[in-house]
Amino acid sequence: MGSQPVVAAQHVSFAYGIDPVLTDVSFEIGGGEFVALVGPNGSGKSTLLRILLGVLRPQRGGVALFGQNPRVLRDRFRVGYVPQRVAVPSDLPATVEEVVRSGRLARRGWWRPATATDRGAVDHALESVAMAHMRKQPLRECSGGQQQRVLIAKALVGDPELLVLDEPIAGVDVESQQLFRDSLVHLVEAHDATVLLVSHELGAVANDLDRVVVLKQSVVFDGKPQDLTARGVSLGVHRDDLPLWLEGLA
Amino acid sequence: MTVIVGALPLPWPFEREYMQLALAAGLTVGACAPLIGAFLVQKRMSLMGDGIGHLAFAGVAAGLLANVWPIWTALIAAVIGAVAIEWLRSHGRASGDLALALFFYGGIAGGAVLVSRAGAGSTNVLPYLFGSVLTATRGDVAIVMVLGVCIVLTLLVTGRALFAIVLDEESARVSGLPVDTLNTLLAALTAITIVAAMRVVGVLLVAALMVLPVATSRLVARSFRATLVGATVVGMASVVMGLVAARAWSLAPGGSIVLAVALCFTITAIVASALRLGQGAAVVPTT
Numbered sequence: 001m002g003s004q005p006v007v008a009a010q011h012v013s014f015a016y017g018i019d020p021v022l023t024d025v026s027f028e029i030g031g032g033e034f035v036a037l038v039g040p041n042g043s044g045k046s047t048l049l050r051i052l053l054g055v056l057r058p059q060r061g062g063v064a065l066f067g068q069n070p071r072v073l074r075d076r077f078r079v080g081y082v083p084q085r086v087a088v089p090s091d092l093p094a095t096v097e098e099v100v101r102s103g104r105l106a107r108r109g110w111w112r113p114a115t116a117t118d119r120g121a122v123d124h125a126l127e128s129v130a131m132a133h134m135r136k137q138p139l140r141e142c143s144g145g146q147q148q149r150v151l152i153a154k155a156l157v158g159d160p161e162l163l164v165l166d167e168p169i170a171g172v173d174v175e176s177q178q179l180f181r182d183s184l185v186h187l188v189e190a191h192d193a194t195v196l197l198v199s200h201e202l203g204a205v206a207n208d209l210d211r212v213v214v215l216k217q218s219v220v221f222d223g224k225p226q227d228l229t230a231r232g233v234s235l236g237v238h239r240d241d242l243p244l245w246l247e248g249l250a
Numbered sequence: 251m252t253v254i255v256g257a258l259p260l261p262w263p264f265e266r267e268y269m270q271l272a273l274a275a276g277l278t279v280g281a282c283a284p285l286i287g288a289f290l291v292q293k294r295m296s297l298m299g300d301g302i303g304h305l306a307f308a309g310v311a312a313g314l315l316a317n318v319w320p321i322w323t324a325l326i327a328a329v330i331g332a333v334a335i336e337w338l339r340s341h342g343r344a345s346g347d348l349a350l351a352l353f354f355y356g357g358i359a360g361g362a363v364l365v366s367r368a369g370a371g372s373t374n375v376l377p378y379l380f381g382s383v384l385t386a387t388r389g390d391v392a393i394v395m396v397l398g399v400c401i402v403l404t405l406l407v408t409g410r411a412l413f414a415i416v417l418d419e420e421s422a423r424v425s426g427l428p429v430d431t432l433n434t435l436l437a438a439l440t441a442i443t444i445v446a447a448m449r450v451v452g453v454l455l456v457a458a459l460m461v462l463p464v465a466t467s468r469l470v471a472r473s474f475r476a477t478l479v480g481a482t483v484v485g486m487a488s489v490v491m492g493l494v495a496a497r498a499w500s501l502a503p504g505g506s507i508v509l510a511v512a513l514c515f516t517i518t519a520i521v522a523s524a525l526r527l528g529q530g531a532a533v534v535p536t537t
Contacts, residue, residue, distance in 0.1 A: 053424045076426025083421050092292060092417065094474040102414040106425040110411040138472045158425065 004067050006031050006162050006194045007052060011061035014047055021047045023218045024061070029211075031161075034188050034195045036202050039215035045198050048215065049166055052196075053081060065162065077106035080160030082151050084167050090140055096150050097135040100125055103154035125157035128183050145176030152183055162194045163187060169201050177204040184208070255391065263497035272383040272450075272503065275391045276489035278398035279447040279459065280507075284467075284481035285405055286443045287460030288474075289436055292416040298335065298437075299457030301350035302444050304357030305331035307453045310378045311364035320378065321393055324448060328441035331357065336437035340430060381452035381504025384496070390449050397446040401439055412436060413474055450489075451504040459485060462511040469515075469522045484514050 005028035014022040021044040029035050039045045050056040052063050054070030065073050073079075080103075088099075103125075104118050126132040129149040139147060148168055155163055163184070169177050181204040187193045188208075197205065202212075212228055214221035221228065255274040257267070264273050283299075290298050309327025313320030331353050338349040365375050377385065386394075405412075411432055414422045423429045440460075447456045467480030492507030 055420060055423065073426075076424065079424060081421050081424040083418055088418055089292065089416075091468075092474070093468050093471050093477045094413075094417065095472065098413070098474050099417060102410065102417055103425070105411055105414055106427055110414075110427055111407050136473075154421075 005029060005064075006033075006066060007196060008064040008067075009048070009052065009061070010063070012048070012051060012058045012063060013060035014044070014051060014056065014058055020217065022051075022058075025215070025218055026061075027213055027219055027222055029194060029196060031194055032188060032192045033210045034184065034205070034208055035197070035211045035213060036205070036209050037196060037198045037213045037215060038200065038202065043216045045215055046166065049164065049196075049198055053079065053164065077158050078161045080155035080158055080163040082148075082155045082163070082165040082168050084170070088139070088147070088151065092139060094139050095135065096131055096137050096139055096142065097122065097126070099139055099150055100135075100153045100157050103157040107158040121157050121159065125153040128156060128186060129153045130179050143173070145172040148172050149176055149179060149183075152180060156183065156187065159191070160193060162196070164196045164198075166198050167200070168197070169199060169204060177201075181205050181208065255388075263494055268384055268386075269493065269497060271386050271388065271391045272493055273490070275383055275386050275394040276450050276493060276503075276507065277486050278395050279443075279450045280463075280485035280487075280489035281482050282398045282401045282443050283447055283456070283459040284463035284485040285478060286401065286436070286440050287464045288467075288478050288481055289412050289416055290440065291461060291464045291468075295350075296461045297347070297350055297354075297457060298332075298440055299444060299460040301335060301354040301357070302328050302332050302441050303448075303453035303456045304354050304361065306357075306441070306444050306448060307375075307378065308357045308361040308364060310375060310448075310453075311361040311368060314374055315364050315368045320374075321390070321445060321448070324378070325442065325445045327357075328445050329438050332437035332441035333434055336434050340433060377452075378448050379452050379454050380502060381448070381450050381455065381507075383450045383493075383503050386449050394446045394449065397442050401443055401446070404435070404439060408432060408435060409478075451507055455504050455508045458508045458511060459488075462508070462515050463488065466511070466515040466518045469518050484511065488514055 007029040009028075010026050012022055012025040013020070025044075025048060037045055037048070047056065051058050052065070052070065054065070054073065057071065063070060066078060101114065101118075101122050104114070104121055108115070108118050123132065126135055129152055131146065131149050131153060134142065134146065139150060142150065152165070152168065155165075169180055172180070184195055184197070184205060185208050188195055202209065206225065209225050211223065212221065212225050213219060255270050258270055260270060264270055287296075287299070290296055306324040306328040309324035310320040312327065313323030316323070335349045335353055338352075376382070411422075411427050414427060415429055415432060419429060443460065444453065444456050447459060451459055463481040463484035464477065466484045467477045471477040471480050488510040489507050491510035493503055495501055495510065496503040496506045
């Protein structure tokens with residue numbers, strides 16, 4: 001882990017009304033780490049993610065991205081974000097290429113026209129998720145797995161130093177899961193990027209993770225996948241183990 | 251530009267000066283309104299044009315009461331109202347449709363009260379309610395064209411970022427795009443478009459020119475760029491068709507233009523459905 005963590009949460013607490021969602025959550029992610037954040041439904045994963053990204057403000061404690069408050073972070077293009085697929089309107093008349101190209105705006109300056117470098121980045125991102133041949137296809141005509149790959153390409157096209165993914169492989173076919181895994185491993189190994197993956201399904205990346213953080217209102221486990229395996233929870237071999245264990249936590 | 255308009259050797263029905271002025275104003279609005287409408291439709295704010303139109307009506311009434319050129323007072327009322335609607339929506343103080351309803355009824359009620367105070371001047375409000383492009387002066391057309399150029403130039407710079415916002419507002423915010431500023435700018439552009447369109451189709455019909463060309467284009471477009479181009483073509487073609495019909499049969503031009511858009515939508519919907527059925531039949535095995 002480098003001297004300054006890429007992501008840091010210190011004693012974060014948050015509640016909707018009087019219902020606490022997060023209580024005293026602390027953890028850090030260093031540069032180049034590939035970390036999974038898991039937890040049962042309602043454990044506060046999405047809320048924590050939105051706080052880390054600066055969309056929500058913690059009621060107690062603090063968070064930092066690259067050592068800065070995410071709400072005032074200037075170079076926000078350093079963060080790539082893949083939302084849940086349902087966040088994208090299903091009736092949008094846009095091509096795969098148009099969607100991916102929009103992910104480059106923050107990096108180049110949203111008011112500037114695209115340059116050859118930007119077009120090259122779009123080509124590279126589409127190729128990395130094996131969607132280059134479908135670039136002119138309307139997004140609404142793509143399968144669920146293909147749409148998810150497009151959203152990942154949209155996040156990758158800005159050359160992020162930190163990639164945050166929210167349930168990216170929920171309901172995605174096996175081929176897309178494998179391509180998804182290859183894209184993330186390439187990002188971590190070739191570009192030394194940091195990845196924070198929120199997911200119930202870790203089978204596709206089980207052998208590539210550096211750490212797993214388990215959240216249930218507060219952090220109940222933070223360690224290597226092998227340590228989780230030592231507790232009898234398998235991330236990859238028996239794919240139902242993790243969901244069953246998380247269910248038991250709830 | 252407006253010096254040239256009116257003296258062009260155009261064939262019937264555009265050989266007269268007043269028809270050429272109407273055509274220039276109409277084509278400007280026919281191009282701009284769908285460009286703005288494409289973003290509003292995708293943001294599920296199709297009726298924003300209606301809400302702001304009613305505020306513009308209150309502005310017109312205020313102008314008539316104060317004996318000021320109503321375009322300016324309408325522009326001020328519409329822009330302030332649009333920014334307020336966006337503020338209410340983005341700060342979660344009211345849902346998009348609730349914020350619209352508040353201004354929709356407030357605007358029309360305020361306009362009615364102000365018109366009642368304007369006395370004899372109140373009859374001048376009709377051209378703004380239903381449009382009266384055939385009586386537009388060179389000054390009116392010049393204003394419409396200047397506003398149109400401002401809208402297109404602004405969209406050329408901000409269009410890509412606005413697309414990213416309608417695609418996924420939260421992702422756009424996370425990536426550092428100035429979402430609040432751009433949303434406010436879109437609201438202000440909507441207000442400017444409505445004021446520009448006021449003399450062409452009237453505040454009561456302006457939303458149709460923002461939404462229906464987009465709805466028509468979306469039936470066949472396969473990209474966002476194609477949606478914008480198609481909607482602009484439909485908007486401009488409808489203006490021409492509406493003005494031709496208005497001249498030929500002495501119809502109200504505003505209503506004729508909007509009916510022409512509705513006709514374009516209906517024909518496109520029927521043709522698109524037939525083509526889809528045909529494609530479906532083509533892949534059915536014939537064993």
